[in-house]
Amino acid sequence: MDLEDTLLMMPGPVPVAPRVLRAMSKPMINHRSAEFAGIYTDCREILSSVFQTKNNIFLLSGSGTAGMEAAVGSVAGSGDKVIAIENGKFGERFKDLAARYAEVVPLVFEWGLPIDLEMVKEKLEEGAKAITLVHNETSTGILNPASEIGKLAKKHDALFIMDGVTSLGGDDVKVDEWGVDIAIVGSQKCLAAPPGLAVVSVSEKAFEAMKSVSKKPYYNDLMAYKKSGDKPRPETPYTPAIPLFYALQEALHIVKEEGMEARIKRHRILSEAIRAAVAEMKIEMFPQLNEYSHYSNTISAMKAPEGIDGEDIKNDMKKRGVIIAGGQERLKSKIFRIGCMGNITARDVLSTIQQLEIVLNKRGYIESLGAGTEAATRVIDRV
Amino acid sequence: MDLEDTLLMMPGPVPVAPRVLRAMSKPMINHRSAEFAGIYTDCREILSSVFQTKNNIFLLSGSGTAGMEAAVGSVAGSGDKVIAIENGKFGERFKDLAARYAEVVPLVFEWGLPIDLEMVKEKLEEGAKAITLVHNETSTGILNPASEIGKLAKKHDALFIMDGVTSLGGDDVKVDEWGVDIAIVGSQKCLAAPPGLAVVSVSEKAFEAMKSVSKKPYYNDLMAYKKSGDKPRPETPYTPAIPLFYALQEALHIVKEEGMEARIKRHRILSEAIRAAVAEMKIEMFPQLNEYSHYSNTISAMKAPEGIDGEDIKNDMKKRGVIIAGGQERLKSKIFRIGCMGNITARDVLSTIQQLEIVLNKRGYIESLGAGTEAATRVIDRV
DSSP: GGGGOOOOOOOSOOOOOOHHHTTTTTTOOOOTTTTHHHHHHHHHHHHHHHHTTEEEEEESSOOHHHHHHHHHHOOOOOEEEEEEEEEHHHHHHHHHHHHHSSSSEOOOOOTSSSSOOOHHHHHHHTTOOEEEEEEETTTEEEOOHHHHHHHHHHTTTTTEOOOOOOTTTTTOOOOOOHOOOEEEEESTTTOOOOOEEEEEOOOOOOHHTTTTSSSOOTTHHHHHHHHHTTSOOOOSSOOOOOOHHHHHHHHHHHHHHHHHHHHHHHHHHHHHHHHHHHHHHHHBBSSSOOTTTTTOOOOOEOOOOTTOHHHHHHHHHHHHTEEEEEGGGGGGGTEEEOOOSSOHHHHHHHHHHHHHHHHHTTTTTTTSSSSHHHHHHHHHOOO | GGGGGGGSSSSSSOOOHHHHHHHHSSSSOOTTTTTHHHHHHHHHHHHHHHHHHEEEEEEEEEEEHHHHHHHHHHOOOOTOOEEESSSHHHHHHHHHHOOOOOOEEEEEOOTOOHHHHHHHHHHHHHSEEEEESSSSEETTTEOOOHHHHHHHHHTTTTTTEEEEEBTTTOOOOOOHTTTTTTEETTTTTTTTTOSEEEEEEEOOOHHHHHOOSSSSSSTTOHHHHHHHHHHOEEEEEESOOHHHHHHHHHHHHHHHHOOOHHHOOOOOOHHHHHHHHHHHHTBBBBBOOOOEEEEEEEEEEEETTTTTOOOHHHHHHTTEEEEEEEEOOGGGTEEEEEEESSSSSSSHHHHHHHHHHHHHHTSSSSSSSSSHHHHHHHHHHHH
16 A cells, blocks of 8 residues: 555544645745744734634644643643643643643543533632633544633633644634633644644733743743744744744645635535434444534544444555544544544545445445445535 | 745754655655654664664654753753753753753853863762753854763763754764763754754663653653653654654655765864865954864854944845854844854855855955855865
8 A cells, every 4th residue: 555645534634735745845944034934924814814813823833732731831830720621632631731830620521421511610610720621622523612611711710721723724713702812723633734833822811821920831831932923023932843834834825715614614514424424324423412512523433333343443444545543542442533624525525434334344334335425425415 | 036045054944955855745644653653763763873872762843942841851850950051042041941840050151151161060069960061052153072071970970961953963972972861953953854853862861860750841751752652663642743754764864875974074174164264264263162162063153353243244145145144142243153064065165155255355354255265175175
């Protein structure tokens, strides 16, 4: 199998458009130049509309996790209480991360369960400097109620830190309307750029809160990003990953050309098509929902069917040229996940469903081919 | 001026070979795959010979500063004493960085002055968990005595943390022989890859020391890198900047093809040629040396000649298509710097000298052209 000829349907990295790949082959430039400032500014402007925010936006050379650390570590220090909501692996990461810098108040739900807003309210009533939420929990395929938690955080005067790593750029995220003080996205998810950059939006209230924190992380210190980013010729505090800036700029131009409304609609329809197809094949979705939560529109997590290991499905699919994801840690073997992020097309989704049908047919789980494809097509054609 | 047609003679980013740029246009792959592990392993193997070490090597998706934070923050926590030697901007950064995690014992020399080993000895005698040194101080163009400080650190049982960001891959660095517990390099300097990756080598003694540190940085926690890097299929703890791994691998193949001995020799001769040329033009080198220090072989820092602002020299050079560096912070306007890192050729250096002669002639500092070029050529031809 030629690795360059596989279809990436995993929750990042996602396929990167040839014009984005080509952008990376431009020569290096001085990162303290007007030319680099122009690229940075262009990216920030387009990202403002992706984030639906007037807040300041920064680009960090690091993964989404670097952005998560920047968010928590910059605003909460020793003695500050941070409520960390966990209902999946990335919620857990926020909790672990906050423990390095602040006093964590964990609010843990079993991975795959929805968040109980009453319990969030109770914790907030006890007082906290900040609350963390993973909007789109990639590990379980659930979309958590960011808008509602934003309201609660505001009411109790806690900073609202939201991991939008796999929602921003693919699903609707209203940073200002929801009152998100710090939102984070990774370059290699719905923005369809290569991995290696984190984007962080920061409210004035969050900047205020940073002033009282003494022992911040150094590389991921948002005050340093603000100081450099606020210059008349904006720059980054440390040498940026220049080719990744070239790539992100080009990827954002694609986002702009498609338009965020169309982009969100496409992600929603294609994810609905995946859900329709697997339902037709009698495969259950993994997450349990309540009235405040939804299936993710960028990553679909399914229970491995009775008698089949989720890892086998993943491996069978890989042999057939489609890269999907299994479960992480405690969910390994129990679930499998199909990403639908970035510039994924209907053809990509249908090709994935087609291969999944073949894999499940060969493993004796479904009798004939075509039903999943048909169900998915009905959703796509409905529009 | 076409920005893509300038000659980068600054201390990073440096010109990146077309074959390295092309390597970045390969499609994305799963970063938890055997394929990615192969790239990581190949990089680590070649880097072992660049570092001259048997220590474990990790690649962080971040700048050299991320590597510096990983080094200090992973081994020294609250209450631990860290001696931070400073004789330039990057020594100062180590000091600031250590202050976020540990108790700093600053040992500060005026920027541009050499390190007094007697004072290092005195500080070490008072006891410390670690000592930090910038081997090649990019801000002042001095090469600090790493071997001697390694000996002293060993004698006093302090961990030796060395920033080799602008020496490794261009000058002689013997990590094992010198007893460097943690050495750091950035991808965009002498290795001639694009910016965005930091490489860190870690001794067993350093891993031991990490065990007692509770509040480490999260993204730059070397224990997490060890856990992921030690797997049978090595990986990184967080999503790596895949295109930069493609690029670094290709850049390291160029390093291997040239051979480290030849590469070091080339850097030394070309930097000597720059020094000979500026001496001929009656321009003084900036750093003051003692018996334990040398002029850098990867970056030459010169005093701006009487009556000329260093920034003007930099700007004049840029207009003529050659990007050199000015002085940083307190050294701004006072000095100018010419980088000689990576795959720079004799033609690149001579072209730079030629343009510098024209710039200084137009500003009335030298009367005729050619003397600098002649002096540089004599050094290059001597070999």
